Amino acid sequence: MTEGPAQTRIRLWDLPVRLCHWSFVGLIPALWWTAENDEMTWHMRLGLALAALLTFRVLWGFVGSSTARFTNFVRGPVAVVRHLASLGKPGHDVTVGHNAAGGWSVLALLGAMALQVALGLISGDPDYGAAGPLYDLAGFELAYEATDWHTEVGFNLILAVIGLHLAAIIFYRTVKRDNLVAPMVTGSRSALAGTKGMAPVAAWRALICAGIGIGFAIWLGMGAPPLTS
Helix, strand or coil: CCCCCCEEEEECCCHHHHHHHHHHHHHHHHHHHHHHCCCHHHHHHHHHHHHHHHHHHHHHHHHCCHHHCHHHHCCCHHHHHHHHHHCCCCCCCCCCCCCHHHHHHHHHHHHHHHHHHHHHHHCEEHHHCEECCCHHHHCHHHHHHHHHHHHHHHHHHHHHHHHHHHHHHHHHHHCCCCCCHHHHHHCEEEEECCCCCCCCCCHHHHHHHHHHHHHHHHHHHCCCCCCCC
16 A cells, blocks of 8 residues: 655644634624624624724734735735636645635735725714714715615625635535635644745734734724824
8 A cells, every 4th residue: 555645734824813814703793793783882892893803914914924924825816827727636735825816815805894894984873873983084975875885885795705715615625625724723734744834923923913903993993083182
């Protein structure tokens, strides 16, 4: 019996990336539920929490571990086409981080959530007891348009991107025999011996990014007051 290539375990995702990922998984349905049940106080609180997480993830995409950085997984159209063409071939190659198509999926999801948060900040109507913290800066007409986009277009856009994301996960699991979910839980996966895993960075970077994200969300919740008197 011929043995297969030697395998080893490599680190793939750091803890901040995994916490962000699963926090997004929990926040999106929670935001939908609070909106559907007119729990607008909690809806706005969760929206600000999402704003803090998005800010953290964007910052972490520049100063975080190697697989978290945008420069590691955002590729041009040629790389995306090559990756998509390789999907029809048997077997799979372990990508240390997001593949070329997955990288753009990450950007699309972050962008859709950021757009939804931005719309929510200026949405609503104070006469009905619910208005985003930046409503006064936007004015009635812009807030009216933003409310329509926030309740219809923005959320449906997020659902569409999530649907593509889930479809890719199912495809990889059933066709390519590659479990993409488990590494996002454990932070590691099997790879060919000699494969270089994630390059970590100091924990203080995550603490600074988290502080900036939380501070930014608090500032938004206060109505974005001027930082100087």
